[in-house]
Amino acid sequence: MSFGNAAWIWRNGSLVPWAEATFHVSAHGLHYGSGVFEGIRCYETANGPAVFRLSEHLERFYASAEVYGFKIPYTLGELTAAVTDLIAANELESCYIRPISFMGSGSLGVHPGKCPVEVAIMAWPWGAYLGSEGLEKGIRVTVSPWRKFHSSMMPTTAKACGQYLNSILAVQEAFARGYDEALLLDKDDRLAEGSGENLFVIKDGVIYTNKADDSILMGITRDAAIEIARAEGYAVESRSLELSDLVEADEAFFTGTAAEITPIRELDGQPIGSGSRGPVTAAVQSAFFNAVNGRDDRFAHWLTYLNKAVAA
Numbered sequence: 266m267s268f269g270n271a272a273w274i275w276r277n278g279s280l281v282p283w284a285e286a287t288f289h290v291s292a293h294g295l296h297y298g299s300g301v302f303e304g305i306r307c308y309e310t311a312n313g314p315a316v317f318r319l320s321e322h323l324e325r326f327y328a329s330a331e332v333y334g335f336k337i338p339y340t341l342g343e344l345t346a347a348v349t350d351l352i353a354a355n356e357l358e359s360c361y362i363r364p365i366s367f368m369g370s371g372s373l374g375v376h377p378g379k380c381p382v383e384v385a386i387m388a389w390p391w392g393a394y395l396g397s398e399g400l401e402k403g404i405r406v407t408v409s410p411w412r413k414f415h416s417s418m419m420p421t422t423a424k425a426c427g428q429y430l431n432s433i434l435a436v437q438e439a440f441a442r443g444y445d446e447a448l449l450l451d452k453d454d455r456l457a458e459g460s461g462e463n464l465f466v467i468k469d470g471v472i473y474t475n476k477a478d479d480s481i482l483m484g485i486t487r488d489a490a491i492e493i494a495r496a497e498g499y500a501v502e503s504r505s506l507e508l509s510d511l512v513e514a515d516e517a518f519f520t521g522t523a524a525e526i527t528p529i530r531e532l533d534g535q536p537i538g539s540g541s542r543g544p545v546t547a548a549v550q551s552a553f554f555n556a557v558n559g560r561d562d563r564f565a566h567w568l569t570y571l572n573k574a575v576a577a
């Protein structure tokens with residue numbers, strides 16, 4: 266992944282050239298991870314670029330900041346305009362969007378005190394996170410020796426910068442052993458999530474995913490997959506999942522803004538079901554791509570078009 270030719274970054278209220286979008290090395294967020302961020306995708310549609318579930322992502326952005334006791338000093342309307350203006354300025358048809366807000370330069374006591382709240386948004390082209398072959402054939406996953414922290418240790422429902430050190434440990438360890446992605450168990454040995462994805466398993470035609478108190482980020486793609494699967498006629502249940510649920514599953518997939526809907530074909534060398542993308546996963550995945558690409562009117566309300574003339 267590189268950042269392509271994205272020319273502009275939105276920083277604290279205005280667009281600045283990519284190379285000038287700098288912050289000081291004394292920023293509290295750099296030292297302690299005191300920041301929150303979002304990952305959002307914009308897709309190409311017949312009516313031009315459209316951002317998927319932008320308001321839900323921005324709402325989670327504010328909620329994550331609130332957990333850490335700071336207030337993002339821009340309104341939902343201002344950040345919505347910032348995202349669409351940035352994509353237009355960078356002349357992108359489809360892209361990944363990364364808003365970040367963090368404690369800036371002011372003090373390096375652990376308590377962030379009066380550090381200013383900085384906000385920036387990046388947008389650049391980013392293809393399939395786990396590879397286009399992964400989307401089609403499925404990926405190879407390993408159970409990480411690193412546990413997902415419990416929400417009594419850090420709030421798993423917040424998308425905060427420092428929390429990702431746990432994911433970094435897990436994904437580095439998985440890559441070192443030749444896997445595509447890590448799956449983390451929670452402290453009670455139940456399935457939590459991937460380093461950047463939520464987990465779904467399918468057994469006898471029923472789709473299962475875990476719930477908020479299983480130490481997961483409440484993924485917006487997870488929510489979309491549940492709604493899409495139900496609209497396609499599948500039963501979906503949220504409950505805690507054991508490792509045996511995955512080992513014995515007919516199919517499994519990960520969801521995430523970056524990962525979209527990626528089938529899991531193998532767990533620690535053992536095939537899941539047939540060891541390839543299964544029929545339920547394929548159906549949900551195809552309905553998901555129809556929704557994000559503006560081809561399904563049932564989910565039109567999830568899209569924010571850059572072209573304001575296109576009604577949702």
Ligand SMILES: Cc1ncc(COP(=O)(O)O)c(C=O)c1O
Pocket residue numbers: 304432458459460461462463481482483484485486487520521522523
């Ligand atoms: C740890 C973790 N879990 C789940 C997800 C999926 O969340 P979403 O679908 O909102 O992108 C992500 C990605 O954002 C993540 O980083």
